[in-house]
Amino acid sequence: EVQLVESGGGLVQPGGSLRLSCAASGFTFSSYAMTWVRQAPGKGLEWVSAISGSGGSIYYADSVKGRFTISRDNSKNTLSLQMNSLRAEDTAAYYCAKDMYSSADDAFDMWGQGTMVTVSA
Amino acid sequence: QSVLTQPPSVSGAPGQRVTISCTGSSSNIGAGYDVHWYQQLPGTAPKLLIYGNYNRPSGVPDRFSGSKSGTSASLAITGLQSEDEADYYCQSYDSSLRGVIFGGGTKLTVL
Numbered sequence: 455e456v457q458l459v460e461s462g463g464g465l466v467q468p469g470g471s472l473r474l475s476c477a478a479s480g481f482t483f484s485s486y487a488m489t490w491v492r493q494a495p496g497k498g499l500e501w502v503s504a505i506s507g508s509g510g511s512i513y514y515a516d517s518v519k520g521r522f523t524i525s526r527d528n529s530k531n532t533l534s535l536q537m538n539s540l541r542a543e544d545t546a547a548y549y550c551a552k553d554m555y556s557s558a559d560d561a562f563d564m565w566g567q568g569t570m571v572t573v574s575a
Numbered sequence: 576q577s578v579l580t581q582p583p584s585v586s587g588a589p590g591q592r593v594t595i596s597c598t599g600s601s602s603n604i605g606a607g608y609d610v611h612w613y614q615q616l617p618g619t620a621p622k623l624l625i626y627g628n629y630n631r632p633s634g635v636p637d638r639f640s641g642s643k644s645g646t647s648a649s650l651a652i653t654g655l656q657s658e659d660e661a662d663y664y665c666q667s668y669d670s671s672l673r674g675v676i677f678g679g680g681t682k683l684t685v686l
Contacts (some may be wrong), residue, residue: 471660489675492620497576499621501675508598515674537683549620550577560675562628568620 455565456480458550463569470540470573476533476550479489484508484528489562490535492546501536502548507556516546518544540559540573541572578603579678582664586684587655595681597665603676605646608668612641612650615622615662615680624663625650652683660685 462474478486490502504513505525512524523536534564547570551562580598587593597610603611612625623632625641628648640651647666652659665678 491677498680499666499677501677506677513674516672554623554626557609561609561611561623561666562613562621562631563623563626565620565622 456552458552458564458566459508460548460550460566460569461546463571465572465574466540467571467575468541471536472540472571474535474537474548474550474569474571475497476535478531478550478552481552483526483531487511487556487560488526488533489551489553489560490524490533491549491551491562491565492544493549494541494543494546497546500546504553505533513559537571540571542573545571545573577667577679578669578672578676579667581663581665581678581681583679584684586686587652588686589655591655592651592653593655593683594652595650595665595683597650597678599646599648599667599669599676601646602671603646603667603669603686604643604648606670608670610641610648611666612639613664614667617661617665621664626631642651655685657685659683 459477489504504561521539549568550566552564554561554563613621614624615621629641629645
């Protein structure tokens with residue numbers, strides 16, 4: 455069974471840092487690009503960042519560029535998101551998602567349950 | 576303001592048909608990029624409903640169908656059921672923004 459399990463969310467002060475992880479199982483992790491999507495409370499979905507299967511190609515939304523870093527460890531089937539200089543507007547549920555195929559207009563065919571990040575003093 | 580425009584809400588009675596539109600532009604849907612649809616039930620993660628404009632993943636009922644024309648796409652749901660009450664999102668790619676884009680979401684209410 456394909457499964458994605460996020461962890462690492464919590465309450466952090468503005469300007470602080472947090473590292474999210476996503477443990478993948480049930481598929482050949484290194485063969486698929488992976489993506490982070492977030493959803494602010496009561497709001498819609500926002501794409502955050504993506505990384506290719508090899509880790510050689512990385513993409514960020516303008517809203518997080520320079521502050522967030524996506525990475526993956528294919529030996530441990532783990533996706534990570536290092537979030538620095540956090541702002542109140544980064545408060546959201548963060549989902550990791552598996553890309554269906556490796557193209558720019560990819561669909562996300564599996565999602566984790568999400569981990570909540572709250573940025574507040 | 577989302578790059579892909581969806582109606583904030585739609586509603587229908589059980590058994591009826593509803594459609595949800597997703598309007599983009601020449602840098603996303605109109606450029607030929609695929610449109611995908613997700614269903615998000617209250618308090619849960621999104622679930623892929625339609626991929627590649629009109630394809631259904633295994634397990635998705637054929638009551639759900641997708642279409643695309645020009646700079647727009649649509650999701651149609653026939654034979655509405657109470658369990659279809661959820662938020663629905665369209666998704667594509669924008670070449671100007673160089674990133675994945677989502678519609679603002681549509682809340683479906685089954686009357």
